[in-house]
Amino acid sequence: MSNPDVSERSPRSREEVFDTLADSTRRDVLRIVHGRSSNGVSKTDLAFELAAVTTDTPLASVTDDEHQRALLDCQHKHLPALVDAGLVAETDDGTIVTTDHWLFDDSEFDAILTGRTDDETDLDTLFDALSDSRHRTILTVLGNQYHPLSTETLARDVAAREAETSERDVSQERVERVLISLVHVHLPHLNDAGLVGYDAEMGSVSYEGHPSLRTDWLGSNPDRLQSAAESTSTESLETDSSDDVRTLRGRESIVTTGQSLCETAEDELFMMFTTTGLLEEGCFRRIEDALDRGVDVYVGSRDPRVREIVRERAPEVVLWEPQLDWLNLPPNGESVGRLVFADREAVLLGTLGTPPADGEYDETALIGEGADNGFVVLMRRLLGSRLDHLDAPRETNQSEIPL
Template sequence: MSSHLTTERTTTAFDVLAAPHRRYLLSILYERRHSSDSTPSPQSRAIAIETLATEIAVREHGSPIVTEDQSRDIQIRLLHHHVPRLLDVGLVTEHTGGDARALALADHPILESEGVTTLLENPTGEAVSTETELNRTLEALQPARCRLACDILSRRDGDLAVTDLAVMIAARENDCRLVDVTETEWKPITTTLVHNHVPALADAGLVEYDRSTESVAITADAPQWQADWLAASPLGALATDLETPQKRARTGAAGLGSDAATETDPTGAGVCWTIEGSENVVARGHEIADTADEELFVTLPDAGLIQQRCLERWRAAADRGVDVYIGSRSPRVRDTVRSAVPDATICELRSDWLNFPVERIHHGRVVFADRETVMLVTVDDADGDPRATAITGDGAGNTLVKLVRELVGPRIDRLESASNDGDSPDERATLL
């Protein structure tokens, strides 16, 4: 789980900023602190609550002249609701002068966040969305589980059953593998998602929720994801995860060089691309391993395609809770991987991924992550100069991914089931 995405400080920041009157108040105090004519003294930077109420009314009504009733109404709300909350959090300090109560911005860690300061500089959010959308977005993202749900959904190209989302959230919260999540852990999360969090995210336009199937998907083109304040917040990394499979395909091809990768379906319908050269193939394998979130399945016919860098990435994946499965017919490879990645499930290949006996065909490597990203590798050594070539696809709806998922998915399920049943490694080895 991200060290910043679900912290209490991030939750507090979203909660404080979700109320527009609090946001306006903090914005006014922030401007006072950074104005050229202000002095370092906190008391000299303080603004009377009555004055703050008038300035907030001006911003709220979009008029330089407001009525006494409008100012008084906001002042009452500040005194009874917003100021106590800000004082409790420690974002403002209170100063008195005569009968007037005044507030100044405190030195608080939340104000060190670039996302917070960016929002205080433009508290209406007019750059990319309406203020109503901004308020709903801040309120919807206030619960840590909502931010975690968006992070998980942003890594997927299609929709996800709410129950599956609940299991993934439980695994992230408990820092454990998906197979170790119990029903008592994920079921209450499902209830909260269905009745509270997912509808709130959908109302804000951040996700698309199908109540009939109880499935949810990220709204990749929601304008909020492009907001400067959100990009500077702990959720900023979502932008890169929200690229379409087609964009990722083109980006991956460009990153490998014009001679390394070629799209095989430029129409965008089930984009796949080929990769030439061992270094480029290995680089793509590293990319898949580094971005795996739940499962990583790799087959290794022999030691020719295994490197120390591969072992390091597989171990890193296992350490962050990914279920890692490595299959090979080479005892040396199995022993090497078992030693380097002790948390991985190691299996002996009995057939290739197309169900041909391995003795009848030169078996290539399969790299399959989260059942939605795949790379198939073959090695041509006819001239005594081995050259690796791969075809790769991305996205749950990708044709290549669908094919491999149908063929390999049941085997992974059996491995997982055997692991849960406590079968020994030798017993699980026969499952491939």
């Protein structure tokens, strides 16, 4: 056996790792080797300890037959899989040792290894679900959300991430293919695993998580889930967040969250965008869906190109040009890039940092939900009577609201 490149974090390596870990006996083997990692363990001793664990008997009570079966299983089934996954290696003298694989640096994974539980079947299900790259992408998207997403919103985000492009550049045909796979294969599987809540009739998906699931395991860029990891460690989706203001970092999580807020609107959807670069295809679909539901939609921008694009795509939207440049904060501050205000009870306010070399803004957003949420109340007072202009009858879709 040889020691593969254990620093590799490619999607394929993750699939091999989690597929290997979706077997309680292999986790037992890894647990035993990890416990002897300083000097390693011989295959004979490993088989004795494995037989004792799997038969739940003292080491001295293991029979020759039990030891032989365990030895054969180790040699022909478990060790080859663990070696291929880069988790263990065999030294020149035949000793089995753990590698310097990145999983061993994770405290939660170490806790799984050191603490065998009565619910090992639950871990089988978890790791089996994580062995599929699309499952991990789905969980990455949902992990950034604090309320359910529609299956189409999820499909568009998943398709964009898998293609490593923006949502506006993903074809509708690709989105539909992903959507079909989600509703017929992946979401039912993840729902059965207890990782998501999936309502097929309503077409909505929510993140349920797992106490042992780490965001670092889901992809090569765990920073995407930093805000979700901080939040879900201390609160659940059902927690009363009327006084909670959360911070989102990164364009992907902000776009998806903004679109999901659009889906919650029942009466009124108030939006602002400073540039065309902030308009995603998914934004238009959420706007069109809201109009179809009878929601009053208002979109404002000082950029005439934004207003023209929205007018062409969604002529029923009420457009206006803000008369005050309130979207720019004081000097040395970050300009406001986007605003989504749903039913005046949920708000997302995104700011734009300095564009890096690739032209993508380093976006940050604040989000608050609930009529009594402090941030929501502040935004209502900030806009004040200006929002009331939206209630006045109008004959055209052009207005000059002094915002």
